[in-house]
Amino acid sequence: MTEELTNQVALVTGGGSGLGRAIAEKYAKNGAKVVILGRHENTLQETAKTNDNISYVVADLTKDEDITKVANYIKDNFGHLNILVNNAGWCPIKPLAEMTIADYDRAFNVDVRGVVALTIAVLPLMSDGHRNIVNISSIITRHPGSNFSMYAGAKAAIEAMSKSWALEFAKKGIRVNVISPGAIDTQIWYKTDTVSKDAEEQNRIGAVAGTPLGHIGKPEDIANMALYLASEKANFITGANYLVDGGMGV
Numbered sequence: 468m469t470e471e472l473t474n475q476v477a478l479v480t481g482g483g484s485g486l487g488r489a490i491a492e493k494y495a496k497n498g499a500k501v502v503i504l505g506r507h508e509n510t511l512q513e514t515a516k517t518n519d520n521i522s523y524v525v526a527d528l529t530k531d532e533d534i535t536k537v538a539n540y541i542k543d544n545f546g547h548l549n550i551l552v553n554n555a556g557w558c559p560i561k562p563l564a565e566m567t568i569a570d571y572d573r574a575f576n577v578d579v580r581g582v583v584a585l586t587i588a589v590l591p592l593m594s595d596g597h598r599n600i601v602n603i604s605s606i607i608t609r610h611p612g613s614n615f616s617m618y619a620g621a622k623a624a625i626e627a628m629s630k631s632w633a634l635e636f637a638k639k640g641i642r643v644n645v646i647s648p649g650a651i652d653t654q655i656w657y658k659t660d661t662v663s664k665d666a667e668e669q670n671r672i673g674a675v676a677g678t679p680l681g682h683i684g685k686p687e688d689i690a691n692m693a694l695y696l697a698s699e700k701a702n703f704i705t706g707a708n709y710l711v712d713g714g715m716g717v
């Protein structure tokens with residue numbers, strides 16, 4: 468097997484489940500030392516069990532002290548960071564009339580503030596060598612669906628920031644790219660705590676119908692793109708946003 472990330476240190480948020488787990492496992496199989504984070508130790512442990520190259524920190528991205536803990540863990544154990552994957556996210560699915568300001572706060576705290584705070588905290592560790600950031604957005608910013616407005620707004624912010632960061636960090640040699648998944652088969656469809664049942668069902672049916680390839684994707688589909696973008700094969704790619712969506716964005 469080709470090891471595309473040998474000697475690289477990677478941090479993957481939300482690595483205990485779904486896309487984050489698939490990305491962490493893919494990176495570890497390709498030789499990276501991978502640190503994952505999330506709020507639930509049991510799921511982080513399950514991912515870490517799959518490969519000795521994966522370790523974890525229990526951390527809530529909405530808590531500044533937890534973000535400091537993650538940055539310190541990487542500094543103390545590895546001394547530097549090569550790859551940051553801002554993957555963790557939360558998505559309230561309901562019409563605006565049912566949305567609350569608490570939903571807005573939670574979506575923007577996890578999907579935007581958490582990404583910004585973590586990126587600022589680990590940036591000093593990304594000082595040399597092969598370095599890049601992969602931010603996970605969503606097809607929802609280009610192919611809007613009803614009932615996703617808080618999530619769409621939060622992910623649009625991340626896409627705009629990613630372009631600025633790509634320009635800002637280009638001279639430092641840090642690439643910044645975005646992956647926009649279409650509908651992928653993970654727990655996010657089932658566990659959004661504030662989902663309205665009608666909206667959930669409607670959106671799941673709509674996702675398959677709206678995907679020209681006729682089925683929803685697998686976490687592995689996103690992990691393959693995340694590996695490519697993090698690897699040296701993507702050395703001339705920054706500021707890009709890749710749809711991995713079975714054609715939905717068309």
Ligand SMILES: NC(=O)c1ccc[n+]([C@@H]2O[C@H](COP(=O)([O-])OP(=O)(O)OC[C@H]3O[C@@H](n4cnc5c(N)ncnc54)[C@H](OP(=O)(O)O)[C@@H]3O)[C@@H](O)[C@H]2O)c1
Binds near residue numbers: 507528577603656
């Ligand atoms: N699946 C799709 O169809 C799809 C489509 C487009 C975009 N996406 C994006 O892909 C990313 C991964 O989602 P997924 O589909 O893999 O769903 P998922 O399995 O629900 O993953 C979300 C991850 O985020 C972590 N997380 C949530 N809140 C957190 C917090 N406050 N602090 C730290 N970690 C937190 C969760 O871990 P804990 O619960 O342990 O904290 C979990 O591991 C998200 O950004 C999502 O918006 C998914």
